[in-house]
Amino acid sequence: MLRADVVVLGAGVVGLACARALAACGREVYLVEPEAGVGRGTSSRNSGVIHAGLYYPRDSWKARLCVAGARQLYDYCETAGVPYERSGKWVLATAASELSALESLATSARLNGAVVEWTSAAELARQEPALCAHAALWSPGSGIVSVPDLLEALLRDARDDGAELVLGQRAVGVRRVADGWEVALRAADGSPRDDERVHARAVVNAAGHAAPAIARLAGVDLDALCATPRFYRGDYLSVSPSAPRPRCALVYPLPQQHGLGVHLTRDLGGSVRAGPDAYAVSEPDTRLSLLSPEQWEHKADAFAASLRRFLPGIEAQHLQPEFAGVRPKLVRADGSSDFLLLGPADAGAGCVHLLGVESPGLTACLAIAEWVATRLETRTTRS
Ligand SMILES: Cc1cc2nc3c(=O)[nH]c(=O)nc-3n(C[C@H](O)[C@H](O)[C@H](O)COP(=O)(O)OP(=O)(O)OC[C@H]3O[C@@H](n4cnc5c(N)ncnc54)[C@H](O)[C@@H]3O)c2cc1C
Numbered sequence: 282m283l284r285a286d287v288v289v290l291g292a293g294v295v296g297l298a299c300a301r302a303l304a305a306c307g308r309e310v311y312l313v314e315p316e317a318g319v320g321r322g323t324s325s326r327n328s329g330v331i332h333a334g335l336y337y338p339r340d341s342w343k344a345r346l347c348v349a350g351a352r353q354l355y356d357y358c359e360t361a362g363v364p365y366e367r368s369g370k371w372v373l374a375t376a377a378s379e380l381s382a383l384e385s386l387a388t389s390a391r392l393n394g395a396v397v398e399w400t401s402a403a404e405l406a407r408q409e410p411a412l413c414a415h416a417a418l419w420s421p422g423s424g425i426v427s428v429p430d431l432l433e434a435l436l437r438d439a440r441d442d443g444a445e446l447v448l449g450q451r452a453v454g455v456r457r458v459a460d461g462w463e464v465a466l467r468a469a470d471g472s473p474r475d476d477e478r479v480h481a482r483a484v485v486n487a488a489g490h491a492a493p494a495i496a497r498l499a500g501v502d503l504d505a506l507c508a509t510p511r512f513y514r515g516d517y518l519s520v521s522p523s524a525p526r527p528r529c530a531l532v533y534p535l536p537q538q539h540g541l542g543v544h545l546t547r548d549l550g551g552s553v554r555a556g557p558d559a560y561a562v563s564e565p566d567t568r569l570s571l572l573s574p575e576q577w578e579h580k581a582d583a584f585a586a587s588l589r590r591f592l593p594g595i596e597a598q599h600l601q602p603e604f605a606g607v608r609p610k611l612v613r614a615d616g617s618s619d620f621l622l623l624g625p626a627d628a629g630a631g632c633v634h635l636l637g638v639e640s641p642g643l644t645a646c647l648a649i650a651e652w653v654a655t656r657l658e659t660r661t662t663r664s
Contacts, residue, residue: 283478284480285480287309287311289311290455290484290487292312293320293489294428294646295489296314297319298649299650300435300439301439301444302647302654303654312445313452325429327606331367331643331644333348334393335386336541343641346648350645355367357647361438363431364427364549366424366530369424371414371533373532374535375414383535387418396421399416400417402416409527413591451467452491453466453467461631462482462499463480483633485633492634492638496628496634496636508611508612510637514557514559515605515606516572517606518581519602520555520599521599523599524594524596526553531546540558540559543556555588559608568605581598581600585599608640620638635653
């Protein structure tokens with residue numbers, strides 16, 4: 282049996298941030314990832330947006346960790362040389378009937394500590410001739426980050442402080458033993474001949490879509506917590522350079538129940554994409570071929586119709602299927618969804634489960650890692 286100080290399960294942006302924070306405190310970290318590289322799950326299938334904390338109910342996990350995480354992430358990008366842009370973002374009321382919802386959003390954003398500025402239709406038209414709306418919120422604290430560079434920087438830091446990354450192995454069991462936790466590992470291709478057991482003083486479950494199943498293996502009763510894991514897929518379509526485009530990288534309508542509404546984002550390379558939408562799926566499957574060519578055509582029509590509400594002139598032929606991501610939601614009894622971070626008090630001494638880490642998990646990764654390091658009674662020397 283191998284012995285480790287802390288085993289971190291999952292090398293997405295959250296697991297990497299946790300590995301980095303724990304290694305910086307002098308913990309010996311064993312980071313386990315089934316894929317052949319880091320960040321190949323949801324962490325590389327998102328919008329790459331640094332959210333400012335506009336949308337989430339006050340005092341929710343998402344609100345607190347997003348606002349703190351955005352601040353930490355901007356600082357980290359600056360010091361670690363990770364490319365980013367504090368681009369700002371528009372949220373638009375595309376009809377007079379949406380004005381009160383935009384006002385409510387402004388109120389909840391401010392309660393969360395996010396800065397937003399009310400902008401009239403005339404002022405928006407002056408600043409953004411391609412856009413039209415009845416009013417807009419300007420969020421100067423929103424931005425975009427290069428996710429591959431962020432993943433690389435987090436891994437580099439963790440390794441510099443001694444963390445060991447093991448690829449091609451997945452956790453298939455986690456159980457409490459007298460003096461810590463026993464983690465059963467199996468080769469990602471399923472071959473049992475490579476089975477291994479690791480004895481660890483502490484375990485951090487940052488396995489994304491697989492995190493609820495691992496938590497159950499470790500004895501967590503999610504039903505008792507009234508928390509149900511659900512997958513919500515979101516599809517992205519690339520926007521051709523010939524389409525009308527706004528000046529700002531980030532343009533959003535008002536949010537919807539499971540997503541932020543079909544919006545426009547630009548990455549640091551200048552590519553513009555539309556999406557994601559949000560629909561329930563039974564598996565976290567991101568293949569484009571899950572939709573038929575007719576379904577993609579229908580989606581391009583629907584996306585173009587949504588976008589035309591604020592970007593006149595955009596047409597379905599400007600849009601091409603690009604990629605998809607799946608949100609690992611944890612839905613509560615009242616239909617809301619939030620992160621659920623279980624520390625040693627709930628998960629057992631030395632154990633942490635990070636559940637339901639959908640958007641804004643990328644933004645929040647450093648704040649989540651700080652929370653984890655604190656719960657495992659260590660001191661972070663980096664933020
Ligand atoms: C469509 C979409 C758009 C988004 N846009 C944004 C955005 O703009 N801004 C933002 O802040 N957030 C956004 N998010 C959310 C963000 O992408 C996630 O919150 C974040 O990537 C979660 O990181 P993670 O490390 O928890 O999960 P993941 O990246 O999924 O990493 C989990 C890792 O665990 C590994 N794993 C799986 N099973 C096991 C096992 N048994 N043992 C060990 N390891 C295992 C996986 O291989 C994976 O690498 C978006 C999400 C989606 C789906």
